[in-house]
Amino acid sequence: MTPRIRISNTLVLIVDDDLVVQMQLRHAMEKEGYQVMVAGDGKAALDICMNSLPDIVLLDAVMPVMDGFVCCAQLHALDPNISILMITALDDQDSVDQAFEVGAVDYITKPIHWAVLKQRVRRLLQMHWIMKEFQYKVEQEQLVAKITQKIRTSLNLEQILSTTVIEVRKLLKTDRVIVYRFQPDGSGYVIVESVDPKWDSMLGRVYKDTYLSDKCSYKYWKRDVYVIEDINNAGLSPCHIDLLNELQAKANLVVPIELENNIWGLLVVYECSKPRKWAKSDIDLLTQLTYPLIMAIQQAELYQQLEAANQKLQQLANIDSLTQIPNRRAFDEVLEREWKRLEREKAPLSLILCDIDFFKNYNDTYGHQSGDECLKEVAKILHQVAQRPGDLAARYGGEEFALVLPNTNTTGAIYIAEIILAYIRTQNLIHESSQISSYLTLSLGIATIIPQGSCSPKWLIARADEALYRAKLTGRDRYAIHE
Known part of the structure; x- marks a missing residue:
């Protein structure tokens, strides 16, 4: 099955010193619905890619400052998975061979045949998304395996949860990930957190009478995954919006952690800089992670019970039953x-x-x-x-x-x-x-x-x-x- 092209999220970088060709390429790509950035030479293209890596690069071979072959090699070094389509007037075999040697994945000669270009771009983007999805799937599996291995080798629940939020934030490239623990009175606190340094830490904070209690929210009490892509357009209650503003959140993803038919806590991902359309794979990852987390919590609680029992036995073994002082x-x-x-x-x-x-x-x-x-x-x-x-x-x-x-x-x-x-x-x-x-x-x-x-x-x-x-x-x- 051919993957669906994510038109609105696709970023195309056009690198060409010919302003006419540059404008033609831009018009053709925008007409397809892609987001477009442009650069007039290879050095400018590298500077752009340092800050925002595109999904595909349409790269001319002959340019001033830095030619397309050198630029292609450096882009490939920056990200070996980047899709680079060379567009050039050079049609000799040596140029074609050189383009593929430095990392290009396809090659088109000028004058441009626009129908062919659009098909090549679409095919390359399909390959790009296949690779991205495969890579993401591998990273997901590695993360779940890492958490599961941590559970097998550690009885420290806080250490396991800390590893989880750090790795989830890294994989989802988001601003904040927390585990929130409920208290019997419905309040709760942030037990572990991974947060970008530019945002305030919420670690250890206690929250009462907010959407995290049953007074303002309901979805996760039904064991649903709770998705908010934009807090200003989600029809939220005032207490919910107040808390999300306090958490500096623009979007979030909440997954309940259920233990013995009760909600033990929540695994929450926050996007703080801007609204975010959460992918199904993001939701699937968090849902998948709840199972090893539940295992870790159960394991930790059993260990704590065992430790308490052992301490009690140790105390009984060392205390004189009559006088209640050491024996x-x-x-x-x-x-x-x-x-x-x-x-x-x-x-x-x-x-x-x-x-x-x-x-x-x-x-x-x-x-x-x-x-x-x-x-x-x-x-x-x-x-x-x-x-x-x-x-x-x-x-x-x-x-x-x-x-x-x-x-x-x-x-x-x-x-x-x-x-x-x-x-x-x-x-x-x-x-x-x-x-x-x-x-x-x-x-x-x-x-x-x-x-x-x-x-x-x-x-x-x-x-x-x-x-x-x-x-x-x-x-x-x-x-x-x-x-």
Whole structure:
């Protein structure tokens, strides 16, 4: 099937120094409905093509400043797919061969046979559009493959969406592409954006009560692709026009991203400089992209759920179920990690072991439920004291607790121990079966070291335990230091 020639969008560049021929060619091309630009020599033609690449070039061979053969070679270097039709009085075989060697795709001699010229131009444009459509199709497939590959290799949704908007803007040669995320209240925000630097960024902006909510628009809620080619001639509501003006948009293309029968968000393409007639291939591309994007969103949400579940499990594995402070496992991990870090930094590490005095008597007197409440209260006090980043209060086992104090020397550890003892005394927790007081008391053992390879965390625990034993031996309700 022969492709339809896109008459109104076809740009023809005429390059000829003969003004009469130039005017004749222009009249003939405009009569066919093509848009026409003219240049009097090869250099002027190159300057035009630097800014606006035509669909076809009608190029004379013999011209001043830069002849057609040199111009043809440079145009071909600028874009190997450009269609160049040489029109010249030269009809020798060498000239014909040279024209094709430098990149011309066809050759006509003067005087011009106008019917033949029109047919040649039409045939070349048909070939041109076939190649353009094929190239665009390949680029589309490459983009979808790239996004799909990104999904397979990355769980970062923002990274996947960012790649999508960047590549879509590049392929469609448009001014702005965004992904808009809906919130439960109908508002939403721009989650990712690719925008030409000359336009304001909308990244992170939150929009409420606009056409992006269900108050002013309806089409994408019906899962339709929403196409606007000119905002001033589309019969839009005032809130819609206001937002598009804020987005500096003259035309846009909106594709809903549907997830589990709900609109998760929108993939939106904006043309900011002028109205734009969107091609079916543009719409097809965005529609095609929604499927891998939905896959990416589902994958990311599942990953987030899994991460949250893993974090919850990790938390449960490291938290003492009774006192809700870190358990022995968490204590061992933190002590090992801080030991290695402070060994590198050659900084002190202190450990305080705490034991509730006569806790067995407390349980026997008040019962195990009261004993559990007592453990919770002591854990709460220790957690409140260990507030510096890196400090850890943990349940060590039974009625015993531990405080890991990184970057803390003996003087600092003594200060913490005195705060703990003072704090527990102010609580006036009754303990009538204690042999040293009518109130609950603690015994504490302190050990400090600058970690080094010849020792280990076990050494520090053993020294703190020795100090705790001495605190108990010398009367309890006190701290002792391992010297």
